Amino acid sequence: MKNLVCKSFLAMGLLSTSFGVFAAGDVDNGEKIANAECVACHGQGGNSSTPAFPKIAGLGDKYLLKQLLDIKNASANGDPKKPKRQVNEMAGLLDNKTDKDLEDIAAYYAAQSMQLSGAQDVQVQVNSGAKVDGLKLGARVYRAGNLETGVPACTGCHSPTGMGNAPAVFPRLSGQHADYIEKQLKAFRAGDRTNDGETQVMREVAAKMSDAEIKAVANFISGLN
Structure with missing residues (x-):
């Protein structure tokens, strides 16, 4: 157990320094962009009403900026040497955004408060x-965990x-849609999502989780506070 904990915290330290992304955006400008272009999917203030689109309120500006940059970099003209994250629903939407635009968007959503989705009484097999x-x-x-x-x-x-650890680029999970968390854990497990840093910490964790564990922990997280 001790070795497992040590390995986990070592990965945390390496992951937190590997992103190299620091946001210092203009919240007011980010709000203007968000209200014009993001609200239809991600909801007012980043609290989406449907699991198809994640809640992005209060996730931390560094984490949000990294995701925006990685999604933008997944486009056809992206840099193959940089991390990328393929999100079909956002294909092309960030192509014309400058890095400063993305910093501003990240700053705005990081300053918002996430609303809890609420966990459900479920059984898993x-x-x-x-x-x-x-x-x-x-x-x-x-x-x-599971020893x-x-x-x-x-x-x-x-x-x-x-609530995560914003300075270390670990996002808030509390209140997120359970279906969305489940989808992301399965994407990490399958290797469909790979932008978790050189240590591959989320891919390694998800690879060891069963479908039942993924569904259960995703549901628990949605009501955690």
Whole structure:
């Protein structure tokens, strides 16, 4: 257990220094851009009403800026040497945005407050075939991980309350749509999302998680505060 925790915190330190992205945007200008171009999908103040589009309020300016840059870099004219994140719903939407525009957008959304989605009473089927309480399983995985399979606790990076660590570029998870969190964990596990830094910390964590654990922890996180 000690080695697992040490490895997790070592990865955290390496990941937090690998992004090299620092946002210092203009909140007022970011609000103008957001209200004109982002609100239809991400909702007023970054609180989207549908799981198809993530809530981006209060995620931290460094994290938001990194995601925007990575999404922009996934376009046809992106730099193949830089991290990229393919998001089909945003294809081409950032192509004409300057880095300063993206800094401003990140600063605006980072200053907003995220609304909780709320967890649900669900059952999930584990690999024995048994159906278990999804909230209890999610809470256990989030807080303690899974020692048998090497899954570290989510609290190490994202904090016990799910508020993340903005200076270290670990995003807030608390209140996010459960379906969206589940989708991202499965994308990391499948290698469809790869912009988690050179240490591949999220890919390594997700690779060890079962479908039941992913669904359970995603549901738990949506109501965590």
